[in-house]
Amino acid sequence: MNQTVIVKKIGLVLEQKEKTPILIAGPTHVKAFTYDPTFMKDFGVLLQWTSRSGNAHERVFKMKDILADSGKNMLQSLADTGLFIHHKAKYWHFILDYLMNENPEKTVVTVEKTGWYFGQFVSPSWVAGFGEQEVMYNGDSPGQLKSNGTFLEWQDNVATLCQDNALMIFTLCAAFAAPLLDKLDWDSFIIHFLGSSKNGKTTLIRLSASVYSDYQYRDTWSSTANGLAGRAKDRNCMLVLLDELHQAEPEDVSKVIYQIGNGVSKLRGNKDGGPRPQDYWSLIGLSTGEVSLEQKLAEANKKPQAGQLMRFFQIPLFQTFGVFENLHGSASPKEFAERIAKVTKQQFGTALQPFLNQISAMPDLEQTITAQIKEISQTWINNLQINPSNQVAFAADRFSFLAAVGELAIELGAIPWEKGSARFEIEKVFEAWLANYSEEFDYEERHIREQLRKFLPKSQYSIKPQGAETKIGWWKLNSNELSWHIRRDAFKTGLKLEFDHQVIQAAMILKKQGWLQTNEPSRGTFKSSISGKAERHFKLLPNQIAKDLNINIDFSRFQQGGEA
Incomplete structure (x- = not known):
């Protein structure tokens, strides 16, 4: 019997000799072959389809998964999104035959972790950069990066309010710097903002979240250590936001600081007794709380170790109004905080991709940033007239990194501040950290x-x-x-x-x-x-x-x- 699947505008049509053609699936198209470049496996197809309601969809289906059950789960997934699938199972293998025998010209690289690939930055929602090889995210991250408004509106309504506010500038610079930490091959670290409940710490979380997505981007310390390690995996080369340190268990805090800083998940066994593949990440974390690390660990009769303090930099809220210095015309700190909350609900998720588009085209990025870090760090040390210990010099480099990226963002037009303002304001934050760290000793x-x-x-x-x-x-x-x-x-x-x-x-x-x-x-x-x-x-x-x-x-x- 001659039976052929024909791709038509209405979908996949099964044509049979001397029989009426049968529509076996809605509009479906194999766009590209896919594979994971890290392990040279996970070959699959990038499928595009249109649901009955007219919504366009796109998803990667791996060959091994399609063949595991003769495509049954794949067809169920397609039907669940609204794609028409013929109700008679005897026609399903024709759909599978079409998908398996298509030979698209394009090949797309798929990755299961955010970060840099082929000179491009891959997030769960978009790709920044313009490499020859098309790359797309195919991980299991539970949250997409959301956006609202335009990049220019975010600059005008959000970023401008940070001017003359050291901690706010510091926060935005950290958000832009997180994707570049991996370029320096540095370990991950966390910045902890320490202050009372009414001093605007949540505003810093709102600001930094707005670079990536909406306010739901944040997490809280009430999550378990394993849960936060999972979040670190999902946010490779991105920012992790942890609110309310007092909600955490002391044992979890101790584990999370080391685990995030070390950049690798715990080694676990699989059901066969062998080790599971470990997860790796590079990130910057921003944390808030009314308690310090020392106070939190004291709940378990513990003290922080030196290694923790070099992964967890604690900054007291030192400005005139806690987080704020310049209220930009607002009548009170409370009104200013509410104003920021309002604009970050309206403008978010539009700033990072344009910045990384420009960054990805810079051939000497690492050398440029490294030179800036060295110059800024030494300038601060000279200004403060200190003879830094190894740990203070280590911290100075990390803070200088944020300042260097901030200045680069200003130069590229990503942040509408005056040149030099990032390094000037972040020096104040470094000095506050240094005073809180106390003494010149390790x-x-x-x-x-x-x-x-x-x-x-x-x-x-x-x-x-x-x-x-x-x-x-x-x-x-x-x-x-x-x-x-x-x-x-x-x-x-x-x-x-x-x-x-x-x-x-x-x-x-x-x-x-x-x-x-x-x-x-x-x-x-x-x-x-x-x-x-x-x-x-x-x-x-x-x-x-x-x-x-x-x-x-x-x-x-x-x-x-x-x-x-």
Whole structure:
């Protein structure tokens, strides 16, 4: 029997010899072959169709899924959107034959993760850039990026209100910078805005969300750690917004900061016992809350680690009206916040794509941004007259990155601010972070200084002379130089070091300050022979420590033999 499927305007028509033609499906067209370039698999077809109500649809169907059940699920999906499918199952294989045998000239690359591919930026809703290879998103992200209004309206009604408001400028720059973090091969990080409930933190979330989509783009900290890791996967090379830190569980906060910063999901097993593929991401997070990281972790009797503080930069709301400095004619901060809420409901989701269209055409983008970061960071350090620790320099580079992207957006016309305003205002934010971070010391050194101020006074009466060792250790006076030889366990406990690797790190910091002597540099310990037996202790110089840290201790009793 001669039977042929003919593509007509009304749809797929089955023509049979000496029989009446039968419409077996509505308007359907195979636009292109598709495949995933990362793994060179997942070949499929890009199908276009029109529903009975006249709505146009487009979707990728993978060959493996079509063949798995003879196309039944695919046909059900098409029918569910309104495409006419003949009710008699005996005609369905003709539809499948057509789809499998079509040979379109075009091939489209499909990707399941947002980000940069073939010089183009792929989002769930659009592609920015003009590469030769057509690319489209085919992931399972639950939310499309929505838009309303025009790019020019967003500039006039939203971006202009940020002028002369450091935190608002900082926020928008972070939104534009997130897609470019991957270009520098930097780890992800989170910015946390810390302030009371009436200081406008939500306004910062509204502003940054408006670059990408509507206000529903945001998430809250009440999500689980696994849920937020899933969100990070969906928002690769984009911004993640986390509102209300106080709603989170302390354990989840600790996990999320490390997981987002590390840029990789947990390793999990599949049903066969082997490892599942891990997810990777690069992003910037913006967080708000009335509590700090220290306060949140204290709920679980924990303290932040240095690694967390370099992934979670906390900024107090330092401006005259909390988040605001210039109210742009509004009568009060409340009125200004309401004004921003109104315009961001009307204008959103139109700014990022035009900016990335221009960015994608810049051949020396990484070099340009890297040079700007170096220059801006050094200028700030000179202006503030500081000798930065490694951690402060690390933070300065991240803040400078946001400023550099902000200046680039100004230069390209994406943001209607005066040239230099991004770096000028973000320097204020960096200074506020620095003041909140306190001291010129790294977190580890600051922690050790705090613990030494407690450990020395507490231990002065329990440590005994050499030969009468206690759980802490023993002391020795040699040529008027007093030394305390502290046992490893007592050293770790006294300085509140949670992990073994921190013990050596602490010893190296003490040595650098001239507070510890060692004859085993790689260990940080001092090896002594006691009753013919070699023992290792940490040799502290308590006089020097007390002098440098202004600890009031009378060491004269050690001159007198150690009796109180």
